[in-house]
Amino acid sequence: MSRLAEFRVAEKALAEQLAHLESLKNDSALKKEIEFEEQLKKLMSEYGKSLKEVVSILDPSSSSETRKGAPAGGQRKARELKIYRHPHTDEVVETKGGNHRVLRGWKDEFGSDTVESWRQS
Structure with a gap:
Protein backbone atom coordinates (compact mmCIF):
# COMPACT_ATOMS: atom_id res chain seq x y z
CA MET A 1 0.00 0.00 0.00
CA SER A 2 1.37 3.40 -0.92
CA ARG A 3 1.91 6.04 1.71
CA LEU A 4 -0.88 8.15 0.20
CA ALA A 5 -3.36 5.26 0.31
CA GLU A 6 -2.30 4.50 3.90
CA PHE A 7 -2.85 8.16 4.78
CA ARG A 8 -6.33 8.17 3.22
CA VAL A 9 -7.34 5.01 5.14
CA ALA A 10 -6.09 6.48 8.42
CA GLU A 11 -7.84 9.77 7.70
CA LYS A 12 -11.12 7.98 6.99
CA ALA A 13 -10.81 5.92 10.20
CA LEU A 14 -10.14 9.09 12.18
CA ALA A 15 -13.20 10.79 10.71
CA GLU A 16 -15.35 7.78 11.65
CA GLN A 17 -13.96 7.79 15.19
CA LEU A 18 -14.65 11.51 15.54
CA ALA A 19 -18.23 11.03 14.34
CA HIS A 20 -18.69 8.21 16.86
CA LEU A 21 -17.26 10.39 19.63
CA GLU A 22 -19.68 13.20 18.76
CA SER A 23 -22.63 10.80 18.89
CA LEU A 24 -21.47 9.60 22.32
CA LYS A 25 -21.18 13.18 23.58
CA ASN A 26 -24.85 13.72 22.76
CA ASP A 27 -25.99 10.49 24.45
CA SER A 28 -28.07 11.31 27.53
CA ALA A 29 -27.39 7.93 29.20
CA LEU A 30 -23.64 8.56 28.94
CA LYS A 31 -24.08 12.04 30.40
CA LYS A 32 -25.93 10.53 33.38
CA GLU A 33 -23.16 7.96 33.91
CA ILE A 34 -20.48 10.66 33.81
CA GLU A 35 -22.44 12.78 36.27
CA PHE A 36 -22.89 9.77 38.58
CA GLU A 37 -19.17 8.96 38.44
CA GLU A 38 -18.22 12.54 39.27
CA GLN A 39 -20.63 12.69 42.21
CA LEU A 40 -19.44 9.31 43.48
CA LYS A 41 -15.78 10.36 43.33
CA LYS A 42 -16.65 13.60 45.14
CA LEU A 43 -18.49 11.66 47.84
CA MET A 44 -15.64 9.15 48.20
CA SER A 45 -13.08 11.92 48.64
CA GLU A 46 -15.38 13.75 51.09
CA TYR A 47 -15.51 10.66 53.32
CA GLY A 48 -11.97 9.46 52.59
CA LYS A 49 -13.06 6.11 51.17
CA SER A 50 -11.47 4.14 48.34
CA LEU A 51 -13.40 2.33 45.64
CA LYS A 52 -12.52 -1.00 47.25
CA GLU A 53 -13.95 0.15 50.57
CA VAL A 54 -17.15 1.41 48.93
CA VAL A 55 -17.64 -1.89 47.13
CA SER A 56 -17.10 -3.86 50.35
CA ILE A 57 -19.68 -1.65 52.10
CA LEU A 58 -22.27 -2.05 49.34
CA ASP A 59 -21.60 -5.75 48.66
CA PRO A 60 -19.83 -7.49 51.54
CA SER A 61 -20.02 -10.86 49.75
CA SER A 62 -17.74 -9.58 46.98
CA SER A 63 -14.92 -8.97 49.44
CA SER A 64 -11.90 -11.24 48.90
CA GLU A 65 -11.90 -12.21 52.59
CA THR A 66 -15.42 -13.57 52.45
CA ARG A 67 -15.30 -15.11 48.99
CA LYS A 68 -16.31 -18.74 49.03
CA GLY A 69 -13.29 -20.99 48.95
CA ALA A 70 -10.76 -18.24 49.58
CA PRO A 71 -8.86 -18.62 52.83
CA ALA A 72 -8.80 -15.63 55.17
CA GLY A 73 -4.99 -15.52 55.22
CA GLY A 74 -4.81 -14.90 51.49
CA GLN A 75 -2.89 -18.09 50.75
CA ARG A 76 -4.18 -21.16 48.98
CA LYS A 77 -4.85 -24.41 50.71
CA ALA A 78 -2.06 -26.91 50.03
CA ARG A 79 -2.96 -29.41 47.33
CA GLU A 80 -3.64 -32.92 48.51
CA LEU A 81 -1.33 -35.74 47.49
Whole structure:
Protein backbone atom coordinates (compact mmCIF):
# COMPACT_ATOMS: atom_id res chain seq x y z
CA MET A 1 0.00 0.00 0.00
CA SER A 2 1.37 3.40 -0.92
CA ARG A 3 1.91 6.04 1.71
CA LEU A 4 -0.88 8.15 0.20
CA ALA A 5 -3.36 5.26 0.31
CA GLU A 6 -2.30 4.50 3.90
CA PHE A 7 -2.85 8.16 4.78
CA ARG A 8 -6.33 8.17 3.22
CA VAL A 9 -7.34 5.01 5.14
CA ALA A 10 -6.09 6.48 8.42
CA GLU A 11 -7.84 9.77 7.70
CA LYS A 12 -11.12 7.98 6.99
CA ALA A 13 -10.81 5.92 10.20
CA LEU A 14 -10.14 9.09 12.18
CA ALA A 15 -13.20 10.79 10.71
CA GLU A 16 -15.35 7.78 11.65
CA GLN A 17 -13.96 7.79 15.19
CA LEU A 18 -14.65 11.51 15.54
CA ALA A 19 -18.23 11.03 14.34
CA HIS A 20 -18.69 8.21 16.86
CA LEU A 21 -17.26 10.39 19.63
CA GLU A 22 -19.68 13.20 18.76
CA SER A 23 -22.63 10.80 18.89
CA LEU A 24 -21.47 9.60 22.32
CA LYS A 25 -21.18 13.18 23.58
CA ASN A 26 -24.85 13.72 22.76
CA ASP A 27 -25.99 10.49 24.45
CA SER A 28 -28.07 11.31 27.53
CA ALA A 29 -27.39 7.93 29.20
CA LEU A 30 -23.64 8.56 28.94
CA LYS A 31 -24.08 12.04 30.40
CA LYS A 32 -25.93 10.53 33.38
CA GLU A 33 -23.16 7.96 33.91
CA ILE A 34 -20.48 10.66 33.81
CA GLU A 35 -22.44 12.78 36.27
CA PHE A 36 -22.89 9.77 38.58
CA GLU A 37 -19.17 8.96 38.44
CA GLU A 38 -18.22 12.54 39.27
CA GLN A 39 -20.63 12.69 42.21
CA LEU A 40 -19.44 9.31 43.48
CA LYS A 41 -15.78 10.36 43.33
CA LYS A 42 -16.65 13.60 45.14
CA LEU A 43 -18.49 11.66 47.84
CA MET A 44 -15.64 9.15 48.20
CA SER A 45 -13.08 11.92 48.64
CA GLU A 46 -15.38 13.75 51.09
CA TYR A 47 -15.51 10.66 53.32
CA GLY A 48 -11.97 9.46 52.59
CA LYS A 49 -13.06 6.11 51.17
CA SER A 50 -11.47 4.14 48.34
CA LEU A 51 -13.40 2.33 45.64
CA LYS A 52 -12.52 -1.00 47.25
CA GLU A 53 -13.95 0.15 50.57
CA VAL A 54 -17.15 1.41 48.93
CA VAL A 55 -17.64 -1.89 47.13
CA SER A 56 -17.10 -3.86 50.35
CA ILE A 57 -19.68 -1.65 52.10
CA LEU A 58 -22.27 -2.05 49.34
CA ASP A 59 -21.60 -5.75 48.66
CA PRO A 60 -19.83 -7.49 51.54
CA SER A 61 -20.02 -10.86 49.75
CA SER A 62 -17.74 -9.58 46.98
CA SER A 63 -14.92 -8.97 49.44
CA SER A 64 -11.90 -11.24 48.90
CA GLU A 65 -11.90 -12.21 52.59
CA THR A 66 -15.42 -13.57 52.45
CA ARG A 67 -15.30 -15.11 48.99
CA LYS A 68 -16.31 -18.74 49.03
CA GLY A 69 -13.29 -20.99 48.95
CA ALA A 70 -10.76 -18.24 49.58
CA PRO A 71 -8.86 -18.62 52.83
CA ALA A 72 -8.80 -15.63 55.17
CA GLY A 73 -4.99 -15.52 55.22
CA GLY A 74 -4.81 -14.90 51.49
CA GLN A 75 -2.89 -18.09 50.75
CA ARG A 76 -4.18 -21.16 48.98
CA LYS A 77 -4.85 -24.41 50.71
CA ALA A 78 -2.06 -26.91 50.03
CA ARG A 79 -2.96 -29.41 47.33
CA GLU A 80 -3.64 -32.92 48.51
CA LEU A 81 -1.33 -35.74 47.49
CA LYS A 82 -2.91 -38.13 44.98
CA ILE A 83 -1.55 -41.62 44.51
CA TYR A 84 -2.24 -43.63 41.37
CA ARG A 85 -1.31 -47.31 40.90
CA HIS A 86 -1.20 -48.80 37.38
CA PRO A 87 -3.05 -52.15 37.71
CA HIS A 88 -0.97 -53.97 35.07
CA THR A 89 2.55 -52.81 35.95
CA ASP A 90 2.00 -51.88 39.62
CA GLU A 91 3.84 -48.62 38.88
CA VAL A 92 2.93 -45.91 41.42
CA VAL A 93 2.69 -42.18 40.74
CA GLU A 94 2.38 -39.65 43.56
CA THR A 95 1.41 -36.13 42.54
CA LYS A 96 -0.18 -32.99 43.90
CA GLY A 97 -1.16 -31.72 40.46
CA GLY A 98 -2.55 -33.17 37.27
CA ASN A 99 0.42 -32.29 35.09
CA HIS A 100 2.67 -35.21 36.03
CA ARG A 101 4.42 -36.58 32.92
CA VAL A 102 3.72 -40.28 33.59
CA LEU A 103 0.13 -39.56 34.66
CA ARG A 104 -0.48 -37.55 31.48
CA GLY A 105 0.87 -40.46 29.43
CA TRP A 106 -1.48 -42.87 31.15
CA LYS A 107 -4.44 -40.57 30.60
CA ASP A 108 -3.58 -40.21 26.93
CA GLU A 109 -3.28 -43.97 26.54
CA PHE A 110 -6.15 -45.25 28.73
CA GLY A 111 -8.42 -42.22 29.15
CA SER A 112 -8.92 -39.89 32.08
CA ASP A 113 -11.83 -41.79 33.66
CA THR A 114 -9.93 -45.09 33.65
CA VAL A 115 -6.82 -43.54 35.19
CA GLU A 116 -8.94 -41.79 37.84
CA SER A 117 -10.31 -45.22 38.82
CA TRP A 118 -6.70 -46.24 39.61
CA ARG A 119 -6.48 -43.54 42.30
CA GLN A 120 -5.53 -44.97 45.68
CA SER A 121 -6.09 -41.94 47.90
